[in-house]
Amino acid sequence: MTKFYDMGEVRVHALRGVDLELYSGEMMVLLGPSGSGKSTLLNILGGLDRASGGSVLYRGFDITAANDRELTQYRRRHVGFVFQFYNLIPSLTALENVAAVTEIAENPMKPAEALELVGLTDRMHHFPSQLSGGQQQRVAIARAIAKRPSVLLCDEPTGALDSETGIVVLEAIDKVNRELGAATAVITHNADIAGMADRVVHMSNGGVSHVDLNEHRRSPKELHW
Amino acid sequence: MLSALDRKLFRDLWAVRGQVIAISCVLAGGIATYVMAASTLASLLETQSRMYREFRFPELFAGLKQAPLSVAARIAAVPGIAGVEARVVAPANIELADYGQPISGQVVGLPRGEGRFNLLHLHAGRLPEPTRDREAVVSDGFAKAHKLQPGFPLAVTINGRKQNLMVVGVASSPEFTYQLAPGSIVPDFKTYCILWMNAAPLEGSFNMTGAFNQVAASLERGARVEDAVQAVDTLLKPYGGLGAHGRKDQISHRFLAEEFKQLGILATMIPTVFLSVAGFLLNVVVGRLMATQRGQIATLKAFGYTTGAIVWHFLKFTAVIVTVGTLLGIAGGAWMGAGISRMYMDVYRFPYLDYRIAGSIVAVAFGVSLAAAGVGTLFSVLKAAGESPAVAMQPANPGRYRRSWLELPWFSQPSRMIVRNLQRRPVKSLLSIGGVAMATSMLIVGGFWGDAVDYMVFAQLRRAQLDDLTVTFFAPVSVRALHSVRSLPGVNHVEPLRNVSARFRFAHRTYRTALQGMEPEGELRRLLNTKLQRVELPPDGILLTDHLATMLGVKAGDQLTVELLEGSRAIRQVAVAGVVTEYIGVTAYMRRDSLNRFLREGDVVTGAYLAVDPPAMAELYNRLKRIPAVAGVAARAQALRSFYDTLAAQMLTFAFFNTLLASTIAIGVVYNTVRISLSERGRELASLRVLGYTRGEVSYILLGELTVLVFVAIPLGLVMGRGMAYFMAMSAQTELFRVPFVVEPSTYALAALVVALATAGSAFLVGRKINHLDLVEVLKARE
16 A cells, blocks of 8 residues: 655655555554654554555455545544544543543443543543543543444554653553454554564554564563653 | 745735635724715715805805895994895796696896805806896706706796796705705705896896895804894894894705714714724634634744744734725725715715815724734733743643533533533633624614614604695695685695794703694694604694704793794794604694784695595696695605605615625624634544544534524624614704614514524535544644
């Protein structure tokens, strides 16, 4: 699959031909420097952007050929997103932020249940402004997984956090991956995080440079940076 | 060479061009109303004063039955009087070839030698040669209405003698700027005419050789008009003086003054409201626009720009918007002002019009807009620049929210978002509501004038004046003369009337107007109270138009001093029996028999109201106008038409422009409100899109908020508009006419509809922007 952007007279190749499979229940870490194309890849996987060439198949459904309405439905039913800057709705409490997604999903878990998974039962009724950065990110994870997504995409989930808080957040991602079995892709440029993955995809210059398989995933608790 | 920052300025402006246009529209709407009104009024006033000066409008006027010219010399000797000119003025009936209807008019004698006052401004042709007896100059309004040019023949009947005259010129004169036939309140250029001819032949035809019946004078600097009036009245009394008066009681001047007063009210109040609303909205909108630039401001500070430089940069940003809006407003206002002034020119026969926009008007326009926008910019930019760059470049902390007492348990999360957003920033919500409400209220004010005029016409012409024709005689005639009128074909019913001019005095206040004697059981002319129910004429005592009672400060039961200015010239105390509601003119009413006793006259009349068979109307009209004693015949339908043609047309044009501008403002306000909301919350909405919300679901959050605001704002605006209309109606009370306070349901509905449409249109435009939210950007971008 390829992706280029036409920026005026210049064509920028963001992805120069990526061939990759993501398995159900797998934890994959996408590692690479800025500009290596990992965010572009994630956006295409999440149905936010379209590939310029090649195809992206979700359980046989070609999302490269989907129209806007179908992409919305794809995101709504199957994809969970975790953003670097959490992107919580400030006017809604933790519980309501999760409910904002469960209300439009098919067969979601209860919002409280999702918050319990990320260990935030006691902060359910707090507004984002009353939560720390790590707590906000865990709410975002709860929001992403409450719909029981088959694909969980996390873009630099610890990018705005200190390492101690980052580990708590990674633990939450690890836990939901194990318990829900969602195919999980975590973008990071922090090589230390790679230890928690089943598979580490190294990206550089718009392509996959090499792939490492971890024999056993390390618990995020064992990570430090 | 543009600095990098200046280039950024133009690109930023281009990026928000939709809002720049919307803000400019709001501003232009306010400025245009102001420029239109202020420039029209200033131009008319300037033209009037220049014309009075150049064409020597006198300061004192007196009419009389007849006096030898030597009396004029005695008037000239009165202390305080600087110059005098005496002349003969005669009523006349005029016939024009190719125009079936008779025309009435006045023939004015031209001075021998050089004139002192009321110089003629010739639009075409020349003045009569001193030796030619059959040459005449016609008034320009009449000439225009009949497309008359020098060389046209006229048949003029003066004093029962018909003579053939030749038009040699077309002219206007300051004393006939507002040209009224006796008894009418709006000019009718088709059937009323002013003619000027040499004095000698006119005096001959009118049996007044060596005499005069009108005199005009100028006063010495510092002389009091009242003193001169008294002295002239005393001098003229033996000669049948009809009461001298200053400029303020000269018919044309008085009507102009009243109309300018009315225009002045329109020209001050409406623009004040519009301009303050536009200024307020500009302040709010610019403030919010600047608040969305927080990240940029932080970046500039991080580069090392000083707060002062940043404030200056953004002030330039708003200055561009303000300049665009103000220039648009001035151009629009000038265009409308010139149009309205031309319309006034059709009614007021000014020799020329000095339409110009004074520098002070432009200065006020720019001053108000720059101040309003400057303050809005300054506050928001200073607030943003006050943050340390490091903090400002961080993603903004999530806003502090609370549960709202407005939300209900079954609310969906998007509904909760709407309610909490509204409640979290009550000031912002209130400002938005206030802005939309004000736009709504201005639409009411625009529509109110139409309702008021309709009601005025309805009350006056469908409830009060039920006659088909009103006949006015040149002089009082015996009531028996009406028998011949009654016997004319088509006449169903005749009711006599006696009109006399009188001066009313109560405490220190005096007022000069007509006193009308009517039949107590008359059916054709009814006096009404505020509910439009009939008020009976008392056997003794007097009824006053409510506005006259207010001006004199009298109420029912007071004793009013009435001084008749004709006939017996008796002065008597008369009890005020009550007031009657009238929207046009001011008059006092008595029973005709009591008035005739007061006048020490027999059973005489000066006119009559007629009920007529509609098919016979046209023929009867012509027959009546051919009767030599008849000075004028007015038709109700014609009165209605003239009214609409002039006063109503002026007011309604004004109101139409106001409605147009109010709609512009409404659209600008609503669009900006929702557009800025989108800028402020684009990230939040894009996040929801990423999470799988459809476009419709995301639009609901933003547009739902707008809808709530507009739903609260519209009723509020309707109430505010009603209040403003009431205030205007109360301020626009003049002697010429009063504006009834009437706002029809259709006006409310229209105002609400315009705002609703503006909302729908804005929603549509912003909805399209929501469709193009950049979902990828939101994953990485900070605010």
